[in-house]
Amino acid sequence: DVKVTQSSRYLVKRTGEKVFLECVQDMDHENMFWYRQDPGLGLRLIYFSYDVKMKEKGDIPEGYSVSREKKERFSLILESASTNQTSMYLCASSAGGRDEAFFGQGTRLTVV
Amino acid sequence: GENVEQHPSTLSVQEGDSAVIKCTYSDSASNYFPWYKQELGKRPQLIIDIRSNVGEKKDQRIAVTLNKTAKHFSLHITETQPEDSAVYFCAAGLLNNAGNMLTFGGGTRLMVKP
Numbered sequence: 001d002v003k004v005t006q007s008s009r010y011l012v013k014r015t016g017e018k019v020f021l022e023c024v025q026d027m028d029h030e031n032m033f034w035y036r037q038d039p040g041l042g043l044r045l046i047y048f049s050y051d052v053k054m055k056e057k058g059d060i061p062e063g064y065s066v067s068r069e070k071k072e073r074f075s076l077i078l079e080s081a082s083t084n085q086t087s088m089y090l091c092a093s094s095a096g097g098r099d100e101a102f103f104g105q106g107t108r109l110t111v112v
Numbered sequence: 113g114e115n116v117e118q119h120p121s122t123l124s125v126q127e128g129d130s131a132v133i134k135c136t137y138s139d140s141a142s143n144y145f146p147w148y149k150q151e152l153g154k155r156p157q158l159i160i161d162i163r164s165n166v167g168e169k170k171d172q173r174i175a176v177t178l179n180k181t182a183k184h185f186s187l188h189i190t191e192t193q194p195e196d197s198a199v200y201f202c203a204a205g206l207l208n209n210a211g212n213m214l215t216f217g218g219g220t221r222l223m224v225k226p
Contacts, residue, residue, distance in 0.1 A: 004155075033213075035216075040121060040218050040219070041218055042116075042118070042201055042216040042217050042218040042219045043156070043201060043203075043216040044216070045213065045214070045215070048213060056213075058213075059113065059215070090155070090156070099144060099146065099161060099207055100146070100158045100161070101146075101158070101214065103148075103155040103156045103157070104155060105154070105155050106155060
């Protein structure tokens with residue numbers, strides 16, 4: 001079974017803090033994604049990576065950055081957390097040339 | 113970029129009835145259309161998908177139809193059961209050798225009443 005694991009289920013951070021969300025997949029997938037899930041807005045793509053050290057902006061990259069130093073790990077960074085970044089964050093991975101994206105269990109981030 | 117609209121946002125049906133969720137997309141280059149089901153507190157999981165060279169696909173009680181000309185696709189669930197209650201997301205994207213970048217619809221909360 002493909003396993004995509006996010007480091008935390010719940011996080012509470014203060015405004016202005018630097019926040020790291022970690023995601024690890026164990027299936028040697030080339031592609032990794034970070035989505036943000038908000039009610040009524042579905043899943044919106046923040047960033048994705050199709051290879052180590054490669055990254056592409058998604059639909060809502062503002063206020064976020066990413067890091068992919070190893071193939072299995074994709075990190076989402078909030079440089080200075082703001083209250084409007086309170087949301088559910090979902091990581092996903094997929095194999096190059098194949099279809100199904102596998103999701104992590106999500107991290108519910110609250111910025112106070 | 114791609115834009116995906118999904119309707120309705122909530123859908124309540126009686127157990128045993130059918131449920132239909134509809135999505136439209138904007139980018140005619142999109143060739144891959146998956147549907148994900150997300151149960152409460154769980155991760156989204158793929159339930160069915162369709163590619164642009166196919167008009168319809170069925171898997172037991174679930175079917176998906178695609179109209180490329182009109183740029184819309186639909187999920188049909190027959191003989192609904194309480195365990196079908198969940199949020200369903202449609203998505204559209206371009207599947208190529210580099211993988212797939214998907215744009216998701218806003219989601220439909222399906223409630224199946226026993």
